[in-house]
Amino acid sequence: MTAPPQSLAAYADVVARIARAAQACGRDPAEVTLVAVSKQQPWEAIEPVLAAGQRVFGENRVQEAMARWEGKAKGLTLHLIGPLQSNKAKEAVAFFDVIESLDRDKLARALAEQVEKQGRAPRLYVQVNTGEEPQKAGVTPAEADAFIAACRKDYGFDIEGLMCIPPADEPAGPHFALLRKVAERNGLAKLSMGMSDDFETAIRFGATSVRVGSAVFGARL
Numbered sequence: 001m002t003a004p005p006q007s008l009a010a011y012a013d014v015v016a017r018i019a020r021a022a023q024a025c026g027r028d029p030a031e032v033t034l035v036a037v038s039k040q041q042p043w044e045a046i047e048p049v050l051a052a053g054q055r056v057f058g059e060n061r062v063q064e065a066m067a068r069w070e071g072k073a074k075g076l077t078l079h080l081i082g083p084l085q086s087n088k089a090k091e092a093v094a095f096f097d098v099i100e101s102l103d104r105d106k107l108a109r110a111l112a113e114q115v116e117k118q119g120r121a122p123r124l125y126v127q128v129n130t131g132e133e134p135q136k137a138g139v140t141p142a143e144a145d146a147f148i149a150a151c152r153k154d155y156g157f158d159i160e161g162l163m164c165i166p167p168a169d170e171p172a173g174p175h176f177a178l179l180r181k182v183a184e185r186n187g188l189a190k191l192s193m194g195m196s197d198d199f200e201t202a203i204r205f206g207a208t209s210v211r212v213g214s215a216v217f218g219a220r221l
């Protein structure tokens, strides 16, 4: 028997760590979805993970994702986790199953227009900039309630949950707790939070999906 490819062993390890982290806080591992972040990864790293049964993948750029997954996306759930320009709303609505980076009215309007036109409605997450970092996308925690309300009222969106990327240089726990608080007060059950370095913490704070790239596939190209 040949040894499994490197990414397959790493993938199995991440899946096991997710299950252990869920169990450790009394949660059902099935409540936590692994979004395997395949951005900037060579196909040789992705293929064994796909063959092992992983069906949910995350990408941060529309064009790159389309090039990678075009013709291969059947039966998969593809998440857009990177910032989206409203002039790419057409491609994003046509291609992705989940868009996690909704964070402004102009984008909401462009997405609503495309949903109407295409008769296809990706599931939507509002991105919250919990650290209020100027260079980062997302609504501030203070703006979140009004933005979510406007998405519901003005565009008829059934927002599925919230997403955050905590500041790289701070403990992530308080940011995960804040995201959860914003979700709870807005009646949202889904939390996309946690990456390679902190997905176990995120699960402890209630993550329903974790976005893990390098721990699954290795360092990006």
Ligand SMILES: *Cc1c(COP(=O)(O)O)cnc(C)c1O
Binding pocket: 037, 039, 060, 081, 082, 165, 195, 196, 197, 211, 212, 213, 214, 215
């Ligand atoms: C790249 C990326 C990830 C995955 O990061 P890793 O540290 O490789 O797990 C998760 N979320 C977002 C929004 C990303 O852009």
